[in-house]
Amino acid sequence: MLEIRNLHARIEEDGREILKGIDLSVKAGEVHAIMGPNGSGKSTLASVLAGRPGYEITEGSVTYQDRDLLGLAADERAREGIFLAFQYPVEIPGVNNMYFLRAALNAVRKQRGDKDLDAGQFLKAVRAKLKLLDIGEDLLQRAVNVGFSGGEKKRNEIFQMAMLEPKLAILDETDSGLDIDALRVVSNGVNRLRSPERAIVMITHYQRLLDYIEPDHVHVLSGGKIVLSGDKNLATELEKHGYAMLGDAA
Amino acid sequence: MTVTKPETAPWLAAFKSRVPLAHEPAALTLRRETSLNRFAELGLPTRRDEDWRYTDLRPLDGKNLTAHLSKISEDIDINSYVLEDSAHRIVLFNGHWVESLSKLDKLPSGVWFGPSSNWLKDFPDLNMEILETSEFEGRQPFTSLNGAFFSDGFVLTLDPGVVLNRPIQILHVGQTGKSGAQHLRNLVRLGSGAQATLVESFSGEGDYWTNAATSIHLAESATLHHVRLQDEALEAIHFASVRATLGVRSKYDTFTLTLGARLSRHDIAASIEGEGAHCALGGAFLLRGQQDATTVTLVDHAAPGCETRELYKGVVDERSHGAFLGKIAVRPDAQKTDAHQLSRNLLLSPRASVDTKPELEIYADDVKCSHGATVGDLDEAALFYLRARGIPEDEARRMLIYAFTAEAIETVGNMALRAYLHGHLERWLAKSGK
Numbered sequence: 001m002l003e004i005r006n007l008h009a010r011i012e013e014d015g016r017e018i019l020k021g022i023d024l025s026v027k028a029g030e031v032h033a034i035m036g037p038n039g040s041g042k043s044t045l046a047s048v049l050a051g052r053p054g055y056e057i058t059e060g061s062v063t064y065q066d067r068d069l070l071g072l073a074a075d076e077r078a079r080e081g082i083f084l085a086f087q088y089p090v091e092i093p094g095v096n097n098m099y100f101l102r103a104a105l106n107a108v109r110k111q112r113g114d115k116d117l118d119a120g121q122f123l124k125a126v127r128a129k130l131k132l133l134d135i136g137e138d139l140l141q142r143a144v145n146v147g148f149s150g151g152e153k154k155r156n157e158i159f160q161m162a163m164l165e166p167k168l169a170i171l172d173e174t175d176s177g178l179d180i181d182a183l184r185v186v187s188n189g190v191n192r193l194r195s196p197e198r199a200i201v202m203i204t205h206y207q208r209l210l211d212y213i214e215p216d217h218v219h220v221l222s223g224g225k226i227v228l229s230g231d232k233n234l235a236t237e238l239e240k241h242g243y244a245m246l247g248d249a250a
Numbered sequence: 251m252t253v254t255k256p257e258t259a260p261w262l263a264a265f266k267s268r269v270p271l272a273h274e275p276a277a278l279t280l281r282r283e284t285s286l287n288r289f290a291e292l293g294l295p296t297r298r299d300e301d302w303r304y305t306d307l308r309p310l311d312g313k314n315l316t317a318h319l320s321k322i323s324e325d326i327d328i329n330s331y332v333l334e335d336s337a338h339r340i341v342l343f344n345g346h347w348v349e350s351l352s353k354l355d356k357l358p359s360g361v362w363f364g365p366s367s368n369w370l371k372d373f374p375d376l377n378m379e380i381l382e383t384s385e386f387e388g389r390q391p392f393t394s395l396n397g398a399f400f401s402d403g404f405v406l407t408l409d410p411g412v413v414l415n416r417p418i419q420i421l422h423v424g425q426t427g428k429s430g431a432q433h434l435r436n437l438v439r440l441g442s443g444a445q446a447t448l449v450e451s452f453s454g455e456g457d458y459w460t461n462a463a464t465s466i467h468l469a470e471s472a473t474l475h476h477v478r479l480q481d482e483a484l485e486a487i488h489f490a491s492v493r494a495t496l497g498v499r500s501k502y503d504t505f506t507l508t509l510g511a512r513l514s515r516h517d518i519a520a521s522i523e524g525e526g527a528h529c530a531l532g533g534a535f536l537l538r539g540q541q542d543a544t545t546v547t548l549v550d551h552a553a554p555g556c557e558t559r560e561l562y563k564g565v566v567d568e569r570s571h572g573a574f575l576g577k578i579a580v581r582p583d584a585q586k587t588d589a590h591q592l593s594r595n596l597l598l599s600p601r602a603s604v605d606t607k608p609e610l611e612i613y614a615d616d617v618k619c620s621h622g623a624t625v626g627d628l629d630e631a632a633l634f635y636l637r638a639r640g641i642p643e644d645e646a647r648r649m650l651i652y653a654f655t656a657e658a659i660e661t662v663g664n665m666a667l668r669a670y671l672h673g674h675l676e677r678w679l680a681k682s683g684k
């Protein structure tokens with residue numbers, strides 16, 4: 001589904017190279033976890049995959065469903081089924097959450113060849129997913145993420161994901177800032193999306209999330225490279241020894 | 251002997267060959283001459299005049315501004331501008347009343363609403379109130395010119411205590427193949443405790459010039475909600491001045507959505523003369539191409555315990571230019587004045603520009619006054635967030651522009667009017683689709 005080869009990326013503004021040759025292969029049906037120290041480039045990788053402006057790809061390639069991903073604009077990628085749950089969801093004053101979600105859903109549906117949902121069908125779909133993620137309906141009447149607590153913002157990301165049903169979901173520290181109950185609810189939401197046709201890449205600092213959403217592969221990203229890969233036991237090792245153990249792995 | 255500015259000569263000549271109104275009272279003709287002389291003295295403004303510094307008057311060059319537009323026909327399409335919810339309406343075409351499209355039946359008692367030409371005919375002996383406040387403090391040559399040449403307009407007067415619940419609408423339509431002017435003269439007078447909601451729309455086709463002047467008098471505890479939609483033809487020129495006097499505990503709130511005209515200017519001067527009055531001025535301008543729009547507000551607090559709120563939003567795209575000059579003056583006696591003014595602007599293109607100049611002039615010590623101005627680009631992080639959910643870039647941009655502008659429209663209290671403005675904002679945004 002996703003093939004990343006020798007990906008190098010730098011920040012356009014100051015020319016600093018952040019990704020220094022990433023190789024990663026994600027197949028349909030798989031769940032990958034990416035861990036690694038602060039500032040190692042995890043969010044940058046997620047941003048580059050989602051098409052955020054401001055980064056320059058200097059080397060390497062990314063193919064998604066046998067197409068060159070890097071040639072697509074951010075919104076095209078989303079309509080092709082890529083979803084990024086933001087580490088820091090953006091507040092957008094004046095844009096109503098429901099209105100925004102409906103525009104997004106209809107854009108994605110159009111690409112899939114599905115008809116627009118009318119107001120009634122949309123509301124029905126929304127209510128079902130809200131319940132699943134234990135989100136109050138009042139949250140949707142507000143402007144996008146404005147006045148949401150940290151946890152509410154994260155829940156809203158997963159709620160959007162549940163509505164849009166992406167093929168490849170990239171979750172950037174969705175577990176950070178969630179209380180214990182919320183973590184369970186959000187993990188349930190993610191697990192429901194798991195299917196043989198879909199893939200999930202989750203960036204996290206904590207082993208705990210992986211107890212709820214069991215990964216097939218765990219990678220460690222450090223200094224802009226993937227320095228270590230393994231199965232879920234790698235996360236347990238890391239939890240025990242910290243990133244100091246990278247010293248001999250890298 | 252006053253000095254006559256040479257550039258006013260064509261107007262002085264045009265005045266001689268002017269066709270007076272039917273039933274024009276002699277007193278009015280005299281007043282017109284006074285206005286004309288005042289205009290001849292002032293001459294056309296230049297960028298050396300502080301008030302006109304940000305307004306490029308070159309689009310006026312080469313236009314036949316002395317020509318008067320005439321009513322070409324009564325067969326005009328006003329459908330996109332009619333407010334369904336309005337109880338009464340006047341249509342003015344090229345500055346002339348179109349009776350067949352107007353709706354003036356069943357006016358409640360205590361209300362006079364109609365074209366100003368009729369008002370002058372009905373009340374020839376009134377003291378020409380319609381021209382009384384024509385000469386603003388400062389330089390307002392176009393208002394003087396309006397006094398000399400106006401052909402028609404509207405008048406609304408309410409007796410004390412009369413409350414109109416549904417809005418009253420005035421549609422100004424301009425249309426010309428060649429350039430020419432429509433000078434509109436309007437008067438609103440509300441007796442004590444009277445209430446009205448007024449919506450004016452300006453639209454048309456061609457490169458006509460609209461020059462409107464409105465006097466508003468609010469007696470004690472009167473309330474006027476005044477909404478303006480300026481959606482003139484893109485080649486047109488639009489000047490409008492509003493002069494309001496606010497009595498004790500009266501309320502005046504006004505909102506203008508500026509979408510049209512190649513060059514436009516809107517001057518509002520509010521004199522707060524009665525204690526406890528409330529004044530809310532607001533607006534949004536959305537410009538593209540080579541459009542240029544200026545809003546000038548002056549709120550003069552002469553009485554204590556009054557409140558002013560101003561919120562203006564500007565969106566400029568392509569090579570357009572917008573300007574906001576807002577002044578709040580607080581006189582020594584106007585203690586406990588509470589005045590806030592905010593001008594926020596969005597630059598959508600590197601070649602577009604905005605000038606904003608908020609100004610406070612305070613001579614009282616016990617007041618709460620503030621002002622602010624911002625100019626910024628579209629929020630890139632928000633734009634990416636929307637796009638990351640599949641929303642195409644141009645739609646995402648429209649959503650953000652809409653949200654930015656809607657905040658100002660939300661200050662309009664009447665729901666039908668808000669919907670009316672939202673509708674026209676959406677129409678404007680739809681035109682920006684690539």
Ligand SMILES: Nc1ncnc2c1ncn2[C@@H]1O[C@H](COP(=O)(O)OP(=O)(O)OP(=O)(O)O)[C@@H](O)[C@H]1O
Nearest residue numbers: 011018036037038039040041042043044045054087
């Ligand atoms: N748009 C940007 N402008 C400037 N610096 C950036 C930008 N994006 C990333 N960086 C820098 O790149 C480096 C990697 O950042 P990134 O956000 O990818 O780290 P991370 O692995 O996600 O860290 P964390 O675990 O703290 O979230 C950091 O030094 C960061 O400051």
Ligand SMILES: [Mg+2]
Nearest residue numbers: 042043044087
């Ligand atoms: Mg990060």
